[in-house]
Amino acid sequence: IVLTQTPLSSPVTLGQPASISCRSSQSLVHSDGNTYLSWLQQRPGQPPRLLIYKISNRFSGVPDRFSGSGAGTDFTLKISRVEAEDVGVYYCIQATQFPLTFGGGTKVEIK
Amino acid sequence: QVTLKESGPVLVKPTETLTLTCTVSGFSLSNTRMGVSWIRQPPGKALEWLAHIFSNDAQSYSTSLKSRLTISKDTSKSQVVLTMTNMDPVDTATYYCARIVGALGIDYWGQGALVTVSS
Numbered sequence: 001i002v003l004t005q006t007p008l009s010s011p012v013t014l015g016q017p018a019s020i021s022c023r024s025s026q027s028l029v030h031s032d033g034n035t036y037l038s039w040l041q042q043r044p045g046q047p048p049r050l051l052i053y054k055i056s057n058r059f060s061g062v063p064d065r066f067s068g069s070g071a072g073t074d075f076t077l078k079i080s081r082v083e084a085e086d087v088g089v090y091y092c093i094q095a096t097q098f099p100l101t102f103g104g105g106t107k108v109e110i111k
Numbered sequence: 112q113v114t115l116k117e118s119g120p121v122l123v124k125p126t127e128t129l130t131l132t133c134t135v136s137g138f139s140l141s142n143t144r145m146g147v148s149w150i151r152q153p154p155g156k157a158l159e160w161l162a163h164i165f166s167n168d169a170q171s172y173s174t175s176l177k178s179r180l181t182i183s184k185d186t187s188k189s190q191v192v193l194t195m196t197n198m199d200p201v202d203t204a205t206y207y208c209a210r211i212v213g214a215l216g217i218d219y220w221g222q223g224a225l226v227t228v229s230s
Contacts, residue, residue, distance in 0.1 A: 038216045040158075047207055047220045048158065059218065091158055095216035098171040100148065100160040 001025055003092050005103035011111045012082045020106045022092035024073040029096070036095035039068055039077045042105075043088040051090075052077065084110065113137035115147070115208050115221035122227050123198050129226060133191040133208030140186040141166055144213040147191040149182065151204040152223075159204075163211065164191055200228045 002025040012018045020039075028035045039052040050059045052068035055075060065080040079086055087110060092103040119131035131149070138145055148163040162182040163171045172180050176195070184191045191208060205223040212218050 034214075036216050040217075047223050048209075049220070050216075050218050053215045053218070093158075093217060095211060098163065099173055100163070100217075102158045102160065105157045 001028070001094055001097060001101050003094060003101055003103040005090075005092060005106050007106060008104070009107045009109065011109050012079075013111050014084065015081050018079040018082050018086075018108055020077045020090055020092075020108075022070075022075045022077070022103050024075075024094060027072050028075075028094050029072065034096075035071070037068075037070070037075050038093050038095065039066075040091045040093060041086075041088055042091065043085075046088075048091065079108070082108065082110070113210065113219045115210060115219060117206060117208050117221045117224035119206075119224055119226065121225065122229065124230050125199055125228060127198050129193075129195045129198050129202070131193045131195075131206055131208075131224060131226075133193070133221060135189045135191070135208075135210070138210065140184050140189060140191065143167075146211045147184070148209050148211055148217065149191075149193045150207045150209060151202075152207070153201075153204040156204075158207075161195075161206075162193060198228045202226070203228045 004023045006021045028037050040048040042048045056068040067078050089105045089107050091105050114136045116134050143166045146165045149161040162180050164182045179196045181194045205225045207223045209217045209220045
C-alpha cells in the first residue's frame with residue numbers, strides 16, 4: 001500500500017489553519033471494519049509522536065486543534081490554528097495491512 | 112508508563128551485521144494485543160518500516176529488506192532484537208522501535224538510535 005501525502009511543505013502564518021492530505025493506493029478498511037490510518041508529528045530532533053489514530057481519534061494529551069477525517073482511501077489532518085510548537089514534519093501511516101507503510105511526510109513551517 | 116529504548120552500536124563497518132535491542136517497560140511482550148516494530152529514518156528522509164514481531168512470535172518483514180532482517184524477542188527480558196546483515200552506508204539511519212496495539216496502531220516510540228555505516 002502506497003501512501004501519498006500532499007503538500008510536501010506547508011508554510012503557515014501563526015494562528016492560521018493548516019491541512020494535510022494523505023491518499024492511499026487502496027482502501028484502508030480492515031476486515032474487522034476499522035480503518036487503521038494514523039497521523040504522526042515529528043518535531044525537529046525528536047522521535048515521532050502519535051497524534052491521531054483510526055482516522056479521527058486524538059491520542060492522549062493531543063490538543064483539540066488537531067483533527068483527522070476521511071474514509072476509504074482519502075484522509076486529511078487539520079490544524080485549526082497553528083502554533084509555534086506545531087512546527088515539524090507530519091506523517092500518515094497505515095496499519096491496516098502488513099507491511100506497514102508511511103506517507104512521505106509534510107513539513108509544516110511558520111511563514 | 113510505557114517506554115521503549117533502543118541500544119546497539121553507533122558505528123558499523125560495511126558488510127558487517129547490525130544487532131539492535133529494544134528494551135520495553137510498562138507492558139508485556141506476551142500481551143496478545145501488542146507487538147513491536149522496528150522503523151528507520153535516514154538523515155533528513157522519511158520513515159521506513161522494517162519489521163514487526165507479534166506476541167505469538169510471528170514476524171512480518173519489509174518486502175525489500177526481508178532477506179537481510181531477523182526480528183526476535185525475549186519476553187522474560189522484555190527485549191526485542193533486530194539483526195540486519197550486510198550493512199551498507201545507505202543503511203545509515205536512526206533506528207526506532209515502536210509499540211503496536213491491535214486496536215490503535217503504533218502508539219509509543221523509543222527515542223531512536225543513530226547507526227552510521229562507514230569504514
